Amino acid sequence: MKNLIGLAFGIxxxxxxxxxxxxxxxxxxxxxxxxxxxxxxxxxxxxxxxxLLLPNGSFAxxxxxxxxxxxxxVGYTLGPSPITGQTVISGLNLKSGASGGxxxxxxxxxxxxxxxxxxxxxxxxxxxxxxxxxxxNSGINFDSLSSNFIISQNIIGYFGQGCLYGGxxxxxxxxxxxxxxxxxxxxxxxxxxxxxxxxxxxxxxxQYCYSSIGCNNELFENNIFNCASxxxxxxxxxxxxxxSNGIDGQNNQGYNNYGINDPIDSLFISYSIxxxxxxxxxxxxxxxxxxxxxxxxxxxxxxxxxxxxFPWDDSGQYSTPVIYYKKVGPxxxxxxxxxxxxxxxxxx
Numbered sequence: 001m002k003n004l005i006g007l008a009f010g011i012x013x014x015x016x017x018x019x020x021x022x023x024x025x026x027x028x029x030x031x032x033x034x035x036x037x038x039x040x041x042x043x044x045x046x047x048x049x050x051x052l053l054l055p056n057g058s059f060a061x062x063x064x065x066x067x068x069x070x071x072x073x074v075g076y077t078l079g080p081s082p083i084t085g086q087t088v089i090s091g092l093n094l095k096s097g098a099s100g101g102x103x104x105x106x107x108x109x110x111x112x113x114x115x116x117x118x119x120x121x122x123x124x125x126x127x128x129x130x131x132x133x134x135x136x137n138s139g140i141n142f143d144s145l146s147s148n149f150i151i152s153q154n155i156i157g158y159f160g161q162g163c164l165y166g167g168x169x170x171x172x173x174x175x176x177x178x179x180x181x182x183x184x185x186x187x188x189x190x191x192x193x194x195x196x197x198x199x200x201x202x203x204x205x206x207q208y209c210y211s212s213i214g215c216n217n218e219l220f221e222n223n224i225f226n227c228a229s230x231x232x233x234x235x236x237x238x239x240x241x242x243x244s245n246g247i248d249g250q251n252n253q254g255y256n257n258y259g260i261n262d263p264i265d266s267l268f269i270s271y272s273i274x275x276x277x278x279x280x281x282x283x284x285x286x287x288x289x290x291x292x293x294x295x296x297x298x299x300x301x302x303x304x305x306x307x308x309x310f311p312w313d314d315s316g317q318y319s320t321p322v323i324y325y326k327k328v329g330p331x332x333x334x335x336x337x338x339x340x341x342x343x344x345x346x347x348x
Contacts, residue, residue: 021037022055022059024038024053025042026050026053028047039061040061048067049068050069051070052072054071054072054074057088058088059090061089061093064093065095066095066096068100068101069098070103071101073134075105075315076133077135087106088107094120094121096125098129101129101130102131108120112138116138116139118139119137119140120136120140121143122141122144125144129149131152134155139156140156140171141169142175147175148178149175150181151178153181153182153183153310153312156184158187172190173190173192178191180195181197181310182309182311184285185203190214190215191215192216193216193234198219198221198223199297199309200305201226202224203226212229214231215229216235218232219238223304224241233252234251238255239257240303242264266288267288267291269287270283285304285312
């Protein structure tokens with residue numbers, strides 16, 4: 001199936017390269033493929049279980065997503081090829097029919113003026129959805145109880161009026177059994193309990209900004225914190241950097257955590273909380289060579305975004321192999337053969 005999706009990506013890239021119209025592909029589980037020049041038409045054709053492949057360019061869904069489909073862009077940041085580029089989506093709203101689907105490889109943006117609305121809104125009871133390898137300029141907001149989300153390998157900004165003026169949130173989570181893993185998270189997460197946060201980096205810290213607020217009965221494991229928590233209770237902290245051990249006044253329990261005696265930027269090759277809307281982060285969040293935290297995580301694993309279940313992909317590009325270059329010889333040989341050269345790339 002992955003080969004079929006890669007072939008469909010190759011088709012739409014070539015058509016984009018030689019025409020002015022963007023090409024969208026619907027790929028059915030049996031490999032049947034439909035090509036469209038309009039996103040709404042492609043979405044209308046999609047059925048539950050289909051892949052919706054998006055080319056480079058900027059697009060918007062006219063309506064909330066209420067089908068269980070797999071939305072795949074070419075990457076959230078500009079890639080090495082002008083054909084592959086980046087897929088930019090103007091926000092995303094999910095309804096209950098989206099359960100079991102996913103979105104990956106997209107730069108998700110909304111317009112901000114005197115504060116930002118959330119970029120991704122969960123507007124119904126959505127279960128078992130994946131958000132991965134995306135740039136999300138102003139965070140994720142759950143309006144309804146949901147379960148079993150996997151949110152991984154994303155750069156997540158924040159929505160709201162600011163930490164001092166009513167709060168700012170990178171993720172405002174409702175429901176339980178969610179996994180938040182291997183993300184660069186700018187400011188606050190808040191959730192109601194029964195969720196796991198692993199191998200994230202909470203990057204930003206200033207007065208009235210916290211890494212987590214109002215979390216209860218959560219598991220935090222192998223994360224790097226640059227800021228304190230506020231109002232977190234009955235939670236477990238294991239093998240994190242920037243957290244303490246023992247039991248505190250809110251009945252939080254800490255095991256094998258590491259305090260930070262030096263500035264957090266001393267942990268990394270280079271540290272920055274600065275990013276632009278093309279999904280480019282100016283820091284390098286690899287731990288320094290010989291860092292004890294390379295094996296300081298659970299069971300001797302690496303703490304931070306390059307360890308754990310979903311190691312960080314520096315490319316910000318597509319994970320499905322795609323054809324990005326084709327050269328066809330001008331003439332066939334005497335025995336009827338034609339020389340064709342393909343080049344294929346996947347992620348980094």
